[in-house]
Amino acid sequence: MTDTADRALPTPAPVVNAETKPFWDATAQGKLLLARCRGCSTVIWYPRAFCPECGSFEIEWIEASGRGTIYSYTVNRRGQGDYRDLAYVVAYVELAEGPRVLTNIVDCDFEQLKVGQPVEVVFHPTPNGPALPRFKPASGG
Amino acid sequence: MSIRGKAFIVGAYEHPGRQLPDKTIPQIHAEIAIGALKDAGLELKDVDGFFSDAMGLGMGVVSMAEYLGLKLSYMDSTESGGSSYLCHVGHAATAIAEGKCKVALVSLAGKGRGGPGRYSEAPELGFEAPYGPVTVAWYALAAQRHMYEFGTTSRQLAEIKVAASHHAQYNPDAQLKNKVTVDEVLASPVVADPLHRLDCCVITDGGGAVIVVSPEIARDLPRRKVKILGHGEAPKHTNNGRIDLTYTGAVWSGPRAFEEAGVTHSDIDYASIYDSFTITVLLQIEDLGFCEKGKGGEFVSDGGLISPGGRLPFNTDGGGLCNNHPANRGGMTKILEAVRQLRGEARPEVQVPDCQVALAHGTGGSIGSRMGSATLILGQEDA
Numbered sequence: 084m085t086d087t088a089d090r091a092l093p094t095p096a097p098v099v100n101a102e103t104k105p106f107w108d109a110t111a112q113g114k115l116l117l118a119r120c121r122g123c124s125t126v127i128w129y130p131r132a133f134c135p136e137c138g139s140f141e142i143e144w145i146e147a148s149g150r151g152t153i154y155s156y157t158v159n160r161r162g163q164g165d166y167r168d169l170a171y172v173v174a175y176v177e178l179a180e181g182p183r184v185l186t187n188i189v190d191c192d193f194e195q196l197k198v199g200q201p202v203e204v205v206f207h208p209t210p211n212g213p214a215l216p217r218f219k220p221a222s223g224g
Numbered sequence: 225m226s227i228r229g230k231a232f233i234v235g236a237y238e239h240p241g242r243q244l245p246d247k248t249i250p251q252i253h254a255e256i257a258i259g260a261l262k263d264a265g266l267e268l269k270d271v272d273g274f275f276s277d278a279m280g281l282g283m284g285v286v287s288m289a290e291y292l293g294l295k296l297s298y299m300d301s302t303e304s305g306g307s308s309y310l311c312h313v314g315h316a317a318t319a320i321a322e323g324k325c326k327v328a329l330v331s332l333a334g335k336g337r338g339g340p341g342r343y344s345e346a347p348e349l350g351f352e353a354p355y356g357p358v359t360v361a362w363y364a365l366a367a368q369r370h371m372y373e374f375g376t377t378s379r380q381l382a383e384i385k386v387a388a389s390h391h392a393q394y395n396p397d398a399q400l401k402n403k404v405t406v407d408e409v410l411a412s413p414v415v416a417d418p419l420h421r422l423d424c425c426v427i428t429d430g431g432g433a434v435i436v437v438s439p440e441i442a443r444d445l446p447r448r449k450v451k452i453l454g455h456g457e458a459p460k461h462t463n464n465g466r467i468d469l470t471y472t473g474a475v476w477s478g479p480r481a482f483e484e485a486g487v488t489h490s491d492i493d494y495a496s497i498y499d500s501f502t503i504t505v506l507l508q509i510e511d512l513g514f515c516e517k518g519k520g521g522e523f524v525s526d527g528g529l530i531s532p533g534g535r536l537p538f539n540t541d542g543g544g545l546c547n548n549h550p551a552n553r554g555g556m557t558k559i560l561e562a563v564r565q566l567r568g569e570a571r572p573e574v575q576v577p578d579c580q581v582a583l584a585h586g587t588g589g590s591i592g593s594r595m596g597s598a599t600l601i602l603g604q605e606d607a
Contacts, residue, residue, distance in 0.1 A: 092356075093356075094354070095354045096354070097349075097350035097351070097353070098345055098349050098350040099350060100345065100347075100350075101246045101251075102248050102250075102251060102347070103351075125464065126465070127464060127465070128351075128464060128465025129347065129348050129350075129462075129465065130351075131251075131291060131347060132248075132251055132254075133250075133251065133291070133292075134293075135268075135290075135291065135292055135293025135464045136464060137268075138254075138258050138261075138267065138268040138293075140254070140258075155365040155366070155369040155372070155469055156365070156368060157365055157367075157368055157416040157417050157418075157419075158416065159356065159357075159358060159415075159416040160413075160415055160416065161358060161415050161416065162356050162358060163356070163358050164356075165356070166356035166358075171356060173355055173356060173357050173361045173364075173365065174365070175365060175469070181465065182464075182465030183462075183465055183466065183467050184351070184465065185352050185355055185593075186355055187356070198368065198369065198372040199372075209354070215354050215355070217355075
């Protein structure tokens with residue numbers, strides 16, 4: 084199969100709440116923020132106003148490098164809802180800062196994808212303001 | 225047996241807020257958990273039992289355990305409205321008295337007006353749903369990673385379906401009664417790489433039930449009894465973004481069940497292994513300790529799961545892969561076939577001769593993100 088991700092992926096709006104608003108606001112500016120515990124310095128994922136490592140409520144935001152590697156991926160051919168009738172890549176990307184985040188790999192040849200492959204963040208705007216962080220094969224990587 | 229004097233309430237905390245429009249429900253859970261733990265002089269890391277209502281978002285106690293970072297040996301989300309929390313204290317005391325956990329967190333967090341929907345505002349939702357991760361994709365991620373780390377192949381995964389179909393051919397109620405080959409599995413359409421259509425379970429309506437009674441009641445009943453020997457359970461979650469897709473919660477629920485039952489792997493004559501997808505079986509067989517981590521592919525090959533005679537006779541009803549997966553929940557049917565085997569009432573072609581001890585194992589949610597894991601060890605009435 085020689086699918087490519089040329090067909091535009093849907094951009095469903097994420098659920099945003101009081102804990103995650105700073106993260107999503109930043110995506111609209113093309114920035115990937117990560118929550119970090121002021122107490123134990125753990126980088127937290129998914130973002131929340133609480134550190135699941137030490138129980139602290141003292142959380143700060145840091146800007147991520149936007150670089151990572153593919154931890155695992157699948158080309159899914161049975162999407163639902165907005166993804167119906169579309170072949171697309173669902174992946175965990177391990178960010179340079181540590182967390183493994185669920186995302187899509189875009190602008191790629193499905194056949195060339197590999198676990199461990201370097202990727203970099205791109206932002207796809209959603210209708211309501213926030214942008215979805217997705218990843219593409221790293222340039223020169 | 226009674227809970228009298230076997231457990232103590234040592235910490236208590238009421239959230240000082242009355243109108244909390246700017247806080248999420250998980251945040252309230254965190255604040256009351258920390259409040260009660262501080263009052264008790266304990267820490268988050270001490271908690272090994274979690275009791276909370278079905279108002280918890282997403283997967284309920286599992287999603288809230290993930291948010292809070294809890295590592296648990298016991299969880300309960302009995303839902304009886306406003307009285308739930310009194311049930312939970314009673315259940316916590318019982319669990320502690322039986323050694324299932326030592327430090328139980330019993331919590332209520334919610335909103336009186338305009339609270340969010342249980343599924344629509346789970347804390348993880350915004351970071352997963354927009355990317356289209358349907359169920360099979362989550363499991364495919366685990367399969368892909370296992371192949372990368374251990375060299376597991378699609379042919380080896382297919383062997384699991386072949387064994388299930390071998391058993392299903394003898395079950396007239398099975399949804400899929402045709403025996404299939406490895407090549408047929410590999411020739412079926414890819415749904416989410418590396419999983420094919422025939423790596424997936426059936427989708428069915430229906431259900432099942434069991435009756436559990438005291439020894440005194442059991443004594444006077446006519447049917448062959450199945451003795452409950454041991455139980456273990458655990459959630460596994462994304463672990464603050466450090467998810468490891470190569471193992472499941474069975475690494476925790478399995479040893480607890482074996483220890484309570486006082487049996488070892490060589491005692492297990494039959495195993496019901498949760499089989500939402502072929503990869504689910506492979507991971508759990510490794511995690512339950514039937515083979516070394518990474519060697520599941522070899523273990524399931526060459527008829528390893530076929531009954532009778534295989535290394536580990538499994539899912540002799542045809543399992544979720546071929547027989548039944550009612551309401552997209554395969555846990556009950558896993559128990560039912562283990563009971564049939566121990567009663568000697570499985571289909572004659574697949575009955576394990578003199579089946580003395582059986583294991584039934586379930587997983588819920590997703591091995592690609594957050595799951596509940598539970599293991600039962602059952603024996604013949606004289607076991």
